Amino acid sequence: MSFAGPRKLLPDDFEHVKRLSLSELRMIDVLKEKSTNNEFIAITHTKFGIKDSRKKSFFERVNAMACLHHPAVCTLYGYFLPDNAEKKCPTLLFKNAKRGCLGYYIDKSRLRSTKSYLEPPKILKILLGVASALKYLHSQGFVCGDLQPTSIFLNENYEPLLYPILSTHNAYRKLNVATFDMATDLISPPELLSGNFKKITPESDIYAFGILTFRFICKKIVFNQVDVSLSFSQNIIQGKRFMIPQFSYTFLREIVENCWVQDPNKRPSMADVYKKLKQDCPIFLPEHITEPYLKYVESLDASVIQNQSDNSFDSQNSDKNSIFLTGYSSDVFDINQLKESAPYKYIKNHPELSQNKILKFKFILKLQNHIIETNPTNFEDNIKWISRNVDFDSPKGIDIFIRTLCLAALVRWRDITTYANMFKKILTVIGNSNITLKESFIDKILKEMTFYEPFPKMNAVLALLRVLTETRCYLPQNIVEIIKKFYETGAKIKKNACLLFAYFADFVFKFDQKFYSEICQEYEKYQHDPFFPLPYRVFYQELKESYEKDWSIYLNHLHNVKGSHGLITELINDDIVSFRDNRKIDDNFIHCKIPANLFEPCHILSNRPNITMFCAAYSSIKIFSRMMQFANFFVVKDDKGKRTSYFTGVGGSESIYNLVSPNFTVSNDILIGALCFHQHKIAIKQLNRDKCDPNAPDVDGKYGIVSASAYNNVFGVLQLLMKNVNPLIHESFEKTALHSACENGCLEVLAVLIVLCPLLVNTKNTFGQTPLHIAIEHGRNDCAKKLIRSQNIDLNSKDDDGFSPLFYAINQKNIETVDLLLNDERCDINLQSNKGYTALHWSAKHGNDEITIKLLSRKDINTEIADNKGRKGIEMISSNLKERFINGEFQKKEENTMNNGPCRI
Incomplete structure (x- = not known):
């Protein structure tokens, strides 16, 4: 194939339009060709003067540059040389990009209201294109050398265009001191700033790429730890790096940290960086731009294949092991690629997680997936996985299975029978452990109902128990x-x-x-x-009333005859709209309020929803689509203030979502409903919408991360954290996500939040209660145990009445939690409340002798502390205990316990 070479142009044929940037290596201008009025990017290489002795080298490099073919590399139009200097600086002309330079967008993108704001999908696409271009340039013997936002251009599709510099890998750069050009110093690696290296190498580009990625995800350039006595460049030379936002995309954070390491030999190759971006970026792209994005990736890969024979430099680095922690996506979930990868990617790459915690989180995500997503097509496979991976011989394994099964009953209440069949099948498979599992399930229900009023969540569990009893898994008389x-x-x-x-x-x-x-x-x-x-009917009455009556009357009688499940079946099968006289849907039907107590088992449809809300929650698309003619149904609320949008998220129907979502561009109703009921597809779709702000509440003042935590949605919490949701956000009464998890006993979400958001551990609600106060108050012993063992926990934090968690445990007569607190040296047992009470006062006041003995057995107990009324703790206990304490009996018991093991008192 012959090649004519680049065009030699005359400077007089062009007029100057504007200066774009000026750096140590090159000057970038926009020039207009007088004959055609076409604009070109003109790059003058200020460090590449060519005397007569270097002309041959120059033309060789220009010819090689003209042979470059890559979607993300600028096409060379021509060149010209000025005649006014002995040392001539060449100027290369490239075709102009319609969107201008990237620097303009980075400067303006801090303001989301401007047209120049770059959304995350565009940023990921730009980074992918730049990485592919650098990989290609390095393979062809070129470097970029000046990878600044002002040196990268964007076409009409926001795809990046990069251009090489004339120098080869051995390009010389005199930079042993700071240039006082902040833009240049910012992308300069420490080896160049220090003067140890005087060559711009591919590793220099890799460092600059890390800085470019950092500038996309960070608003401020601030050092993590800095010596203020040193200059900017000296801090870089000494290994100081900038502060990366905590809640940025984890895979981008990993790229930045690996690209700007001190030793250039330890930086990844651009092939590694491109591979990681290519693998991770699709997970965060909205569905509507996935197809054009994949086409762009195909064009990048096609150019690599086309030029593979010339890939000399890349072949030299092909044996270099990748330093990224990839290889985690395909084996996490068994359902859908998006769900398979995103949450586990986040936790696997988190720097604070040990391998043991990663494995635990991975198991939790898998278990929730295998139970909650069970359906007839994958029922047997999920049974095999659960029986093989859950340890039913240990109380811990049984407990996590029961909690996840109860959660599934709540969020998939239409499939109660499926979960009853799963429970029975598991009992058959596990053999000897089935009696323990059956008893544990009953014990779990009774424990939940003993501590407090667990509405409405307990309704789903009782409905599951009802089905199990009907199938003789449990005896009715028991x-x-x-x-x-x-x-x-x-x-x-x-x-x-x-x-x-x-x-x-x-x-x-x-x-x-x-x-x-x-x-x-x-x-x-x-x-x-x-x-x-409503109580299950002992004798169902026959339907005698006419079908011509009001819809609400009809629904009531339909429920009386067929029960709640019969009512649901009627509606889902759309019999109600073609019923008898084939009456038309009218406005009265649309807004017909349904009595709340018709809806067993879990009553998420409480507070009298109307037909549209009901159909959205039960995914009855045929009825719902016919109701679209009534535009005002979008703003109608049930008695609790919930709208159809919320129930769209609850139902999880993508067809209904596509009908409803265009009408709700601001409110987070859909997102909240989807997060509460583990409708991951709808939640991800909503999160990827341009106008969705996951930090905003719904119309009821509920926040996504708090709602997801209340329903033990580990996947949802991780998705929100990856979207930079503020974990410290709180609802009414200052309730945070961790408060919500503790209140509802969501141990898995609690474990995630403690590790990833440690600041939540000591946050207080309106009443001054920390999550530990809430866990103890609601009898969530497992959550309390997890919190007490946390390193950051303040065990002596007081609520507004001055009560520490120890007071709460004493008040609940929770011996297990009292023991945990007393055995922790951080717990102050002599702490006083606002009224001067100590733990001893409080225990004596509640008449709990067992806890009082435990307190008196402590050597650091101060029995002489008086409350605000002057009463000492020792004076409030019973005379029998007081006498035993004076005789030193409790201290002896403690010594015996320490020397010989537990001693029964």
């Missing part, structure tokens, strides 16, 4: 005995007994009619509570 035991315990637990009764009323009626009559009277107090379901 459930009735549990209800009676709860009913006889006390007023607080009596309410929970009524909740159990609502799910097992027919069994109670069958096995104990006397008790049935008694509990029915108690249930009447709660029958209008939106969280209480």
Whole structure:
């Protein structure tokens, strides 16, 4: 193939338009050709003067440059040489890019309201193109040498265009002192600043690429640790680097940190950098631009294949091992590529995570995926994975399985029967451990209902228990005995007994009619509570009323005849719209409010939703699409203020989402609903929308990271953190994500937040309560244990009344947590509340002798501290304990315990 070479041009044929940049190596201008009015980028190489002796070398390099063919490398138009100097500086002309230089966009992109703002997808595309161009240039014997934003241009599709400098790998640069040109010093590696190297090498470009990536993700150039007595360049030479934002993309952070390492031999090759960007970038791109992005990647790869025979430099580095931690995406999930890679990528590359914690998080993500995403097509495979990977012989393994199963029942309440079948199948597979698993499941329910009123989450678990009882996995008479035991315990637990009764009323009626009559009277107090379901009917009445009546009356009777599941089936099958007289959908139908207590099992559709909300939550696309003619249904709210958009996220139907999302460009209703109910596809779609601000609340004041934490959505929390969501954000009463996780017993999310966002551990809500206060108050022993063992925890933090977590544990009579606190030397047992109470005062006041003995057994106990009324702790305990304490019995017991092991008192 013949090549004519670049065109030699005359300076007089061009007129100067504007100066773009001026650096130590080159000067960049825009010139206009007088004959055609076409604009060109003119690059004058100020460090490459050519005397007669160097003309041959110059023309060889220009001819080689004209042979470069790459989508991200500027096309050489021609050159000219001025005649006014002995040492002539050549000027090369390249075709102009329509979007101008990248420097303009970086300077303006801090203001999101400007048209020049570069969204993350464009930034990732630019970085990928620059990496591919540098990889290609290095393989052809060229370097860039001046990789600044003002030296990179963008075409109409925001694809970067890079140009090489005339010098080869052995280009000489006299730079043993600072240039006082901040732009040049910024991209100069330490070996050039120090004068140890006087050559611009590919490693210099790699360092500059790290700086370029850093400037995309950071608003301010600030050193992590800096010696103020030294100049900028001297700090770089001594190994100081800039501060990277904590919540930037993890893979970009890794690229920056590896590219700007001190030793040039330890920097990755551009082939490694390009490979990592190519693997990671698609995960963060919105769906609507994925196809053009992939086409761009194909064009970059095609150019590499086309020039592979000339890839001499790259072949020299092909044996260089990659220093990136890649190779993690394909084996994390078994469903969809996007879900497979993103969360685990974040935790795997996090610098503060040990390998053990990474494996635990990976297991949690997999387990949630295999249980929550179970359906008939993958049921058997998921059963095999769960039985093979969950340790059902240990209490910890059983506990994590039960908690994840209960979570699945809550967020996939339409598939309750599927999870009942899963539970039964697991019981069959695990053999000897099945009795322990069955008992643990019941114990988990009873424990949840004993500590506090767990509404509405417990409804989903009780609905699952109901299905298991119907299939004889549990005996109905045993459930009735549990209800009676709860009913006889006390007023607080009596309410929970009524909740159990609502799910097992027919069994109670069958096995104990006397008790049935008694509990029915108690249930009447709660029958209008939106969280209480209607009791399961003992005798279903036939539908006698005419179908011509009001829709709400029809729905009530339909429920009475077929139960809640029958009602749902009717609507999903769209029988309701073509019902009997084939009546048309009208505005009355659209806004018909449905009684809240029709919706078992979990009552997420509480507070009287209307038909559109119902169809969105149950993914009934046929009815929903017919309702699109009623535009005002988008703004209608249920009695709790939730709109159709929220229920769109709850249902997870992509078809309904595509209909609804254009009408909701600001509110985060869809995102909140999707995060609460683990609808990952909808959540990711919403997060990738240009107008979605994950730091903003929904119309109800709820925030994404707090809602995801309340529903143990580990995947959602990690996705939000990768979108730079502020983890310290709080809802009403100053409740943070960690407060929410502790309140709801979401141990997996708690573990993630403690490691990735340690500042959350000691944050306080409006009442001065830390997450540890909340965990103890709600009986979440596992969460409390995890927090107490955290290094950053303040065990003596007081709420607004001056009570530390130890006071809360004493108040709850939680012996296990009291022991954990007393065994931790950071816990001050003599701390006083606002009224002067110590832990000893508080224990004596609540009459808990067991805890009082534990306190008196401590050598550092101060029994002489008086409260605000002048009462000493020792004076408030019983006379028997006081006498034993005076005789030194408790101190002896402690010594025996220390020397001989536990001693029973």
